[in-house]
Amino acid sequence: MLKKYSGNDNIWTTPANGNLNTSCATCVDPPYVYTQCNPVPYFLISGIDTNFILKFMITPCASCPDANTLISYNSGSNWNSFYNVFGCGGTLIYPNGGDHNPDNDSVCYFGYANGQTNYESAIFKSTNRGANWSLTAVIPDLRDNRPALWGNNLDGGFIKVNPFNTNYIFTAHRDYMMLSTDAGYTFNSINIPPLSELEFDYSINIIYGITPNKIYKSFNNGLSWDNSTVPFEINTMEVSPDNSNVIYAGSVNGLYKSTNRGQDWYLYNNTFYPSKYVTGLSKNPGTGDTIIVSTKDAVYKVFRDQLTNVGSDNLTENLSFKLYQNYPNPFNPTTNIEFACPPARQGISPALL
DSSP states (O other): OEEEEETTTTEEEOGGGGTTSOEEEEEEETTEEEEEEEOOOEEEEOSSOTTOEEEEEEOTTOOSSOEEEEEESSTTSSOEEOHHHHOSOTTTOOOOOEEEETTEEEEEEEEOOOGGGTTOOEEEEESSTTSSOEEEEEOTTBOBOSOGGGOOSOBSOOEEEOTTOTTOEEEEBSSSEEEESSTTSOOEEESSOOOSEEEEETTTTEEEEEETTEEEEESSTTSSOEEEEOSSOEEEEEEOSSOTTOEEEEETTEEEEESSTTSSOEEEEOOOSSOOOEEEEEOOTTOTTOEEEEESSOEEEEOSOBOOSOOOSSOOSOOOOEEOOOBSSSOSSOOEEEEEOOOOOTTOOSEEO
């Protein structure tokens, strides 16, 4: 189940009329009848108009076309299908990511492999809010959104528009990062490894990227990068929108904090229980020390440093959560934070807020 959190109202709602939740169907394959459920592996929501949603889904009980890409302009009440361009092969082909131009969401990008590209990964571009798509670049071995548990080396893919210069588009190759400086029509390799995440410091136009043991930093829109080793395994990071010196980082054993742009780090909070494995962060402007943290088991609102070696006895069941990037970002005065969680069970609180 996917939920959306509103910090102003401190409430959780179901976005897109529930159309981003797991879909299930009764499959009939004589003599067997069974139920198959598929989560939505990838979706993209405009930061300008949150009614504009693109989603990729694998259809339960289907053969080819077993996958489809759909676009809605009314928050999921109606969907337009694009399976002729971005469909079929969902058990083998996953999107390579996508993004909107943060200044003009009529311009958007989507990565997919299809017959038009001889099933090589490629970048497609739309200039009319996804109504039509044109092929801009074929790039073999782009990373995609397939489940990491498959044991492959092509998961973790994304496409990201640089908000400081929207002609600059990032994407992740199997072996390195790639950058377009002409709005997605040509891409060249960058001499850094594939990053798992990009973050932007809007106050002084710094771009950050992470690998499991390093933080990369660019001051010139991604043309060149410095890097520093992190003394812990980093999963995710967030730059404070109120103070560019402050960076938060999620690790396998808690939340870390730096007050000098990543030069030094200290363990800020590890009271999460039962899992301390941080999977996502969201820091909203004007909230002081408060930061939203998701772990493999729950979602927390953290507002101070706290360390402990003793776990709480209040949660004893293993739950699965995922925190998504807040949107719009940057924002004024509100933002949305989405996370996926299992249904609440008696005696279990899926979100600690």
